[in-house]
Amino acid sequence: MKLRALSLLLLLLAPACAAGDREVTLRFDPRFGSEPFACGRDFAGIGTTGASVTPLDFRVYVHEVALVRAGGERVPLVIADDDTWQHDGLVLLDFEDGSGACMTGSPGTNKEVRGTAPDHDDYTGVEFIVGVPDEQNHLDGATAPAPLNAQGLWWSWAGGYKYVRLDVRPTTQTEFFYHLGATACAGDVAQGFTCQYDNLATVRLDGFDPDSNTIKVDAAAILAGVDVDKIPDGMSDTLPGCMAFPGDPECPAMMAPLGLRFESDEAGAAQTVFSVAD
Amino acid sequence: MRRVVAVCFAMLLGACPEDQAPAEAPWEWQLPPGFPEPFVPEDDPMSAAKVELGRHIFYDERLSYNETMACATCHEQARAFTDGKPTPIGSTGHAIPRNSMSLTNVAFQSVYTWANPKLSTLEEQALVPMFADFPLELGVQQDTDAVVRRFADDPEYQELFAAAWPEDDDPFTVERIVQALSSFQRTLISGDSGYDRFIYGGDTTAMSESAQRGMALFFSETGECYHCHAGANFSTSFRSAGTEPGPPDFQNNGLYNLDESGAYPPGNGGLYEFTGDPRDQGKFRVPTLRNIAVTAPYMHDGSMATLAEVIDHYAAGGRETVDGPFAGDGRQNPNKSPLVRQVELSPQDRADLVAFLESLTDEAFLSDPKFGPP
Numbered sequence: 159m160k161l162r163a164l165s166l167l168l169l170l171l172a173p174a175c176a177a178g179d180r181e182v183t184l185r186f187d188p189r190f191g192s193e194p195f196a197c198g199r200d201f202a203g204i205g206t207t208g209a210s211v212t213p214l215d216f217r218v219y220v221h222e223v224a225l226v227r228a229g230g231e232r233v234p235l236v237i238a239d240d241d242t243w244q245h246d247g248l249v250l251l252d253f254e255d256g257s258g259a260c261m262t263g264s265p266g267t268n269k270e271v272r273g274t275a276p277d278h279d280d281y282t283g284v285e286f287i288v289g290v291p292d293e294q295n296h297l298d299g300a301t302a303p304a305p306l307n308a309q310g311l312w313w314s315w316a317g318g319y320k321y322v323r324l325d326v327r328p329t330t331q332t333e334f335f336y337h338l339g340a341t342a343c344a345g346d347v348a349q350g351f352t353c354q355y356d357n358l359a360t361v362r363l364d365g366f367d368p369d370s371n372t373i374k375v376d377a378a379a380i381l382a383g384v385d386v387d388k389i390p391d392g393m394s395d396t397l398p399g400c401m402a403f404p405g406d407p408e409c410p411a412m413m414a415p416l417g418l419r420f421e422s423d424e425a426g427a428a429q430t431v432f433s434v435a436d
Numbered sequence: 437m438r439r440v441v442a443v444c445f446a447m448l449l450g451a452c453p454e455d456q457a458p459a460e461a462p463w464e465w466q467l468p469p470g471f472p473e474p475f476v477p478e479d480d481p482m483s484a485a486k487v488e489l490g491r492h493i494f495y496d497e498r499l500s501y502n503e504t505m506a507c508a509t510c511h512e513q514a515r516a517f518t519d520g521k522p523t524p525i526g527s528t529g530h531a532i533p534r535n536s537m538s539l540t541n542v543a544f545q546s547v548y549t550w551a552n553p554k555l556s557t558l559e560e561q562a563l564v565p566m567f568a569d570f571p572l573e574l575g576v577q578q579d580t581d582a583v584v585r586r587f588a589d590d591p592e593y594q595e596l597f598a599a600a601w602p603e604d605d606d607p608f609t610v611e612r613i614v615q616a617l618s619s620f621q622r623t624l625i626s627g628d629s630g631y632d633r634f635i636y637g638g639d640t641t642a643m644s645e646s647a648q649r650g651m652a653l654f655f656s657e658t659g660e661c662y663h664c665h666a667g668a669n670f671s672t673s674f675r676s677a678g679t680e681p682g683p684p685d686f687q688n689n690g691l692y693n694l695d696e697s698g699a700y701p702p703g704n705g706g707l708y709e710f711t712g713d714p715r716d717q718g719k720f721r722v723p724t725l726r727n728i729a730v731t732a733p734y735m736h737d738g739s740m741a742t743l744a745e746v747i748d749h750y751a752a753g754g755r756e757t758v759d760g761p762f763a764g765d766g767r768q769n770p771n772k773s774p775l776v777r778q779v780e781l782s783p784q785d786r787a788d789l790v791a792f793l794e795s796l797t798d799e800a801f802l803s804d805p806k807f808g809p810p
Contacts, residue, residue, distance in 0.1 A: 261578045262569070299563055300611040309577045309610070314563040316710075317554035325569075335570060342712045343554065351554070354712065393761055396533075396703035397570055404705070404712035421712060 180277040182225065182235055182368050184284060186269045187435055188216060188253040191378040198258025204326070204378055205386040214325035214333065215262045216253040216377055217311060219290045223249065223271050225368060226283030233281075235273035243268040243305050248294055250305030251375070259327055262310040284366045284373065288338075288416060289321035289358040295340060296351045313339050316402075317351060321358070322416075324377050325399075330387040335399030336380055336412055342404075357402060359416040359429060366434045374435040382430070383411030468627025469636035470668055472676035474543035477557055480615045482622065485599040488810075490620025492596060493613060495809040498586045499566070500527040501578035507565070507617065508809065510536040514802050516727035517624065522738025530571035533703045535738040540726045540801070543622035545673045546681030550736045551706040551720045553684045558618035566614075576610075584608050626726050626801035627668075634795070643795045650792025653785055660775045661750070661789075670725035670796070686719035688771040690754025691735060693764035698771040701762050704737055718771050729794045730802065743790045751786065753778035 188195035191203065195216060202210045223235045237247050244250075249271045254263035271286075289295075290306070299312040299319075311320045316339055324336040342354035363373065390398055400409040402420075409420040417429035463482035465473055476482055493499060494507045505527040511517035517539035524532045534550050547553060548561035555561045565573040576583050587593040588608035600616060601607040631651070633642035643651070653659045664687055667674050675681035686707040692700045700706060700718040707716035720736045734740040740749065749755050753776055754767030766772070781789075801807070 264581075298560070299567075300559070300609075300614050309567055309580045310569075312563060312567050312577075314555075314560070314567055315552060317560075333570070337569070342710070344711075345554070393702050401570065403709050 178277045179236075179274045182273055182275050184223065184235075184271040184368060185372040186251055186253075186271075186375050187372045188251075188269065188375045188377065191376065195253050195375075195377060196258075197254050197256070197260035197263075201378070204328075205381045205384050207385050207387055209328050209330075209385070209387045211326035211328050211334070211381075211386060212259050213254065213377070214259050214327055215310060215323050216325075217263070217308070217320075217323050218251045218253075218288060218375065219248060219305070219311070219319065219321050220251060220271065220286045220288055221248045221291050223247075223273065223286040224284070225275050225281040226285055226362070226364075227278055228280040228282045232285060233275050233278070235271070235275050237271065237273045240272070241304055242266070243270075244272065245303050245305060246294065248290060248305065250308060250311075252305075252308070253375070262323075262325070264308075281368055282366065283362065283364045284368065285360065285362045287358050287360050289340075289356070290319045291358075292340070292351070292353070292356065295319055295353075296343075296345070313337065316341060317343055317345075318353075322380075324380055326377075326381070326386060328386045331389055331398055333398060334381075334386045335397065335401055337399075337401045338413065338416070338418075339402055341402050355402075355421060355423065357413070357418055359418050361417070361429055361432050363432060363434050370436070372435045374433045376431055376433070379415045379430045380412060382415060384408050465625075467625065468632060470632070471544075471625065471627050472668070472678055474622055474625075475675050475677050475681075476543075476622065477559065480559060480618060482619055483600065485596070486616050486619040487623050488620075489593075489596040489600045490616035490618070491807075492593070492810050493587070493617055494620055499574055499576065499583065499613075501575040501583060502527050505574055511539050513807050514730070516540050516626070516730050516802060518731040520732070522733050526571050526573045527575050528572050530573075532571050532573065534736050535733065538724060538727060538731050539621055539624050540626045540724055540798075541669045542624055544669045544676060545671070546675040547673055547684040547721060549721070551686060551709065553686070553707065553710055556681070558621050559614050562614045562617050566610075580610065584610065584613070587613070624801075624807055626798040628800050629726065629798040630795040631792075632798070644791055646788045646791040647795040648792075649785075650788035650790070651795070653781075653789055654792050658779060659789070660777075660779070663775050664722045664773070665725050671722045673721050684721070686716070686721055687773045687776075688718040688720075688769055689750070689776050690718075690766040690769050690772040691737075691739065691749075692718060692755075692757065692762055693766045693769040694762060695764075696770075698769040701737070706736070715771055718769060725793060726796050727798060727801065729797045743793050744786065747781070747786045747789050750776060751779055751781045 190201035193201055197213055200210050200212050204211045224232045226232055237244050239245050252268045254260040255267050256263045256265045295318040297306060311323055313320045318339050320337045320339050322338040326334050328334050338357055340353035340356050343351040345351035390396055395407045400406050400412040402409060413420045414426050415430045417426050419426040497503050497506045499506055510519045510524045512519055519536045524536050526532055548555040566576040597607040630642040633639040654661045664672055666672055672685040697714045698717045705717050707719040734746050740746050756765045757763050
């Protein structure tokens, strides 16, 4: 414990002495298309039918955050533990504030990743992985440290966490779900798990200046390829939305926006959810 | 017996002279003959105070966000902790796709629920009904802090939590609730059926002639029932303090066959939902048969009303559904256990098997006040 604390301290100090460190705050900007995301209001033009929806929840885990220098060098951001949103390199982006229909969430919000990096003046890109790393994904939900204590992101049946939760209420039904996480996992909490489909999405954004730019997160992009108004028939489709389980018909179209392929480890097309904004 | 007396004596001694609460006596299992000590996770040891708290919470509708549903809503003692419905409805109206499982001897299971290979403790399992989003059961996540506060603000619970965790400044947490529920459930041990009294108690009148013939058939190579319904708890899902659990066992018993790969009705694919492997379609955990006569309807989806129907199903080597959305010949399901195959059984044989299953009913378990509402 002491050793670990000491080495962490050294890690923090070492680069500081060498190149000089600076604080970096990555700011995220949640949206439905051009509109800022907010609980308690409706958003139009969603999905293949241009439906109207009210948000119920919108939260995203990210980890392995790095800045990218002009020459392509990847510089990991050292994430400071804050006992609430950031722990061990994992950060919870919590866009809902528990108001309106956002019943599954809580008042606290977090739209930032805070860390330190060497003070270079040529950072032109940012990279991160959407999801929870395997070694943290299967901790006991009742005792795991923040930000893994967010009950709405416990994925108890699948033995892990929801990496992304975007739930909305269309006009035709009470819920339309998007729960992304690792699936086809084997193992147990004590021994650890291995998952056939990690469903971790690596996002790389170029033309990004951490001081002046924000990172837009577009909920509408996740829903762009599906009909949120469609009520499941109970046979070919058993629930509204995608919960990443085998054969869930909405999943291919709802995982593609993150650059993922459903039930495959291969990368999909370029992601469309995150983009650089001024 | 001697040890019990000694403990009682020690408790008395402790209580009288100093007139202060005695340190709680170590937990003692009251196990029926033939039962090993259950597995208990190291970080959730048994105590009488936790069991008592867990019993209160188990029966308390305030555990659901909208205060309409307790654990006991779907797990009624008189029905061996099932609910008599094919499938239940969650607190906000979601249809639950699977039949409420009996909690009889739940401490001895190696995995929990109908088909989840990953839930290996009651502590992990409890989070599913409490926090699942779809289908939503208790819906605690709709405001976890408020639900926990209901217990923290109740003077009776303040005492119960303090007794369970005397050292703990703030025991009002999800973790503690889950631990208390798990401790209570581990006490739900049933081993005083007619079968037990006949086998272990030497009471030759405890099973009818018919039940005895049924038992012989059950344990025979004709019946083949005992391969899956094995051991003290009549299930391949078994662990105890002294036995490591084997790999979790899931079996397809030929109820459905919707396509050439043996698909089951949507939303009820069994192990397949976790592994994504089509060969796991229709594979479910083997449930205990103890108290099975009071837990109708049967199967993962409650699609069989009576034990006679269940016996007919196994004698036929599976079920054929002639028409409707689930049409198909379950007997030909490619994933079906080879032990489920057509077998010649006379009407008397079938009645005998039902009589044997009825001899597994433990009346004391179904009415013991220590498992009932506080």
